[in-house]
Amino acid sequence: MNMKERIGYVVGGTLRSNLRVRLTCKPDTVQEGSFVVIDGTPYLFYSLVTDLQLGSTDPRFADEQFEQRIDPRLAQMLLGQTLYTNIEIMPVLMQETAPDDQLSTGDEISHPIPVKTIPEHHSIVRMAHQGDIEAIFGSVEKKGNFVVGTTREQDLPVCIDLEKFVKRSSGIFGATGTGKSFLTRMILAGLIHENQASVFIFDMHNEYAFDRNDPDTGGRITGLTSKFKGKLQAFGLGASPMVSGNALSSLMIAESDIEPEDILLLSKELNLRETTDATLNALFSSKGTQWFTFFEGLEPGKRITIDEEGEKTEFAPDSVEGWARDAGIHPEAAKALHTRLRKIFNKDYIIADRQKAQDSLKTIIDYLQNGRHVVLSFGNYESDLDYLLVANILTRRIREAWVKQTNDYNSHHDKPKPRSLVITVEEAHKLMTREMASQTIFSTIAREMRKYFVTLLVVDQRPSQIYDEVMSQLGTRISGWLGDDADISAVLSGLSNKDNLRGMLAHLQEKEEVLLLGWGVPMPLPVRSRRYDDEFWRTLLKNKGKASAADDANEADLKAVLGF
Known part of the structure; x- marks a missing residue:
């Protein structure tokens, strides 16, 4: 492995929580969400950085700024030894590494699987390279793979x-x-x-x-x-x-394609009452798929005379109230629904x-x-x-x-x-x-x-x-x-x-x-x-x-x- 790729080594952690890694590079080299790989034996662990933490071997070194009081070279050595940065990483997938003879013969290499173990102490951690990205997300050249973006650190293409x-x-x-x-x-x-x-x-x-x-x-x-x-x-x-x-x-849209459930979906937009469900069910039960056309054709408030003198009247059968009366629905409930459905009756695409x-x-x-x-x-x-x-x-x-x-x-x-x-x-x-x-x-x-x-x-x-x-x-x-x-x-x-x-x-x-x-x-x-x-x-x-x-x-x- 190229030493320039190395960013640290494993110093602790558990399978159920994150692993701790001591950084050997500058903290700003990595960030939350960085894709890193643990070179373990016999597995590679594909992981994500979840946190960065500053630490020290002694709190006094962290509290006191000694850089200006001693030789700069000595100060830099102390910074690397007494003050350090740990990162927490979350292993997500692991893949068995192939021995050299398997790579040379072209034998099938194992596929990444969910993490079931952890690497040993001091396992090397590095930034993911293009081969790692392709091992997990696939090659750009493969048909059906679509590049959705690139990794933030190395600008490598990531496919779905x-x-x-x-x-x-x-x-x-x-x-x-x-x-x-x-x-x-x-x-x-x-x-x-x-x-x-x-x-x-x-x-x-x-x-x-x-x-x-x-x-x-x-x-x-x-x-x-x-x-x-x-x-x-x-x-x-x-x-x-x-x-x-x-x-x-x-x-x-055909009027016959509109079902009662389509109207109930619009309860908020039409400000429908609680009685709407019963009224719609009565309409659909009596008229089937033609309920919408039938209801649209009813005339609210239409009355007819029922005596020879013309003094007594009642709601006509083709009125909203007349249908409600015959169907056993409260007339005001039917009338309210008819009024609210005018917003749909007037749509020219229906x-x-x-x-x-x-x-x-x-x-x-x-x-x-x-x-x-x-x-x-x-x-x-x-x-x-x-x-x-x-x-x-x-x-x-x-x-x-x-x-x-x-x-x-x-x-x-x-x-x-x-x-x-x-x-x-x-x-x-x-x-x-x-x-x-x-x-x-x-x-x-x-x-x-x-x-x-x-x-x-x-x-x-x-x-x-x-x-x-x-x-x-x-x-x-x-x-x-x-x-x-x-x-x-x-x-x-x-x-x-x-x-x-x-x-x-x-x-x-x-x-x-x-x-x-x-x-x-x-x-x-x-x-x-x-x-x-x-x-x-x-x-x-x-x-x-x-x-x-x-x-x-x-x-x-x-x-x-x-x-x-």
Whole structure:
């Protein structure tokens, strides 16, 4: 080992807590979260620095500044002998070192495994080098590996395995202004370029599809459609959707696709009463999937005469109150619900023509099942009401399509295997709170949909407000800086050694660093995030020729598949 790599040696510690290392280099050479390796025998221990501590052989040497009273050379010797720095390190993985004859014959070398023992005293500790990074996180050259950032000390590339990434739901977190959307763009670009899965993006704030101005720098932010023309299709709500001067394909929602649970999801936005559940159940029981159209057509307060003189009246059967009377529902409860639902009745993207709405939805599903990608921009419909309603309805229909295709695949060997699908959800806490867990399809997907080849990519600044059962299902977590203790605890929930990781997460540099965590990465690691700029795109797309045949299908082939 090059002596320049050496930073210290092991002086103590236990398996259940951290190891103590005496530094032989300057303290500012390492920092919290540094990736270090213990050269033990017969194991290498891949570890993270969790703390730095100043110490002395005698408190008097630490209290008195003797440097100015004695010869500088003697003072420097005393500093190295009587005053020292210890670091605490957390071993995460261990790997059996290969003997020289095994390396020369090319025999298979063992893989890293969780730590089960500790190194002996005075084992040498060094900074991780490129070989260590590749042994744990994989090589940049391997297909499916995506560089998410670099180590902070040596600037070495760190990859995530996208094939593993899409097998379970994942999350990208960070406080407002920490660069979550830039990081999300890069991950999505990697998934699309590597053809690991189809991607469906709920673009609530119209950030992902098209080029736009950066409000902080004034520069241009590249949209995904600019780089993936023919692979990524942009849709918008309504008859003639436009975003940033770009025309989008139209998406409509059929009235018959709206279920009572979709309305209950909007309890806060519509200020619904406690009686709403009973009223909706009565409507659905009597009218089925046509309940919404029927209820919209009722006229509040309409009365008819019931005697020849015209003096006696009652509510008409086609009035809100008349239906409530016949259904055994309190008229005021029905009337209040009808009034509140006017916010939805007036949405021009909700139409009675089921066939027209089904055509646009079928087009989206066909795109996704045939290896393409879709971004749904909400355009001028940026309210929480629009987002919650549309996201829940569309995701439910997409889930139904994937469940059917998976069941067909499992039942008939000649059926094609469903393509993996990643559904990207911004502002995830609005859809996945504890209160909404039973009313949205997203909790179901997080828990059960891996077996149906559907996973979530949740993007949020308040992970503490996401239902803990959903958080526990997130395999890979990438987090920028978080300032709230509850949010930090939520991101670290279910992970071992979370007390050690808490400090690393709290001390990340805003807009510059992220912490990689969870099942999708071999070990946690703080990294300096890549920049979303022209250099990112040049690096990503330079090996475009390596794309798969499905990725290279031309537009004519796609139109043939879709029946155009």
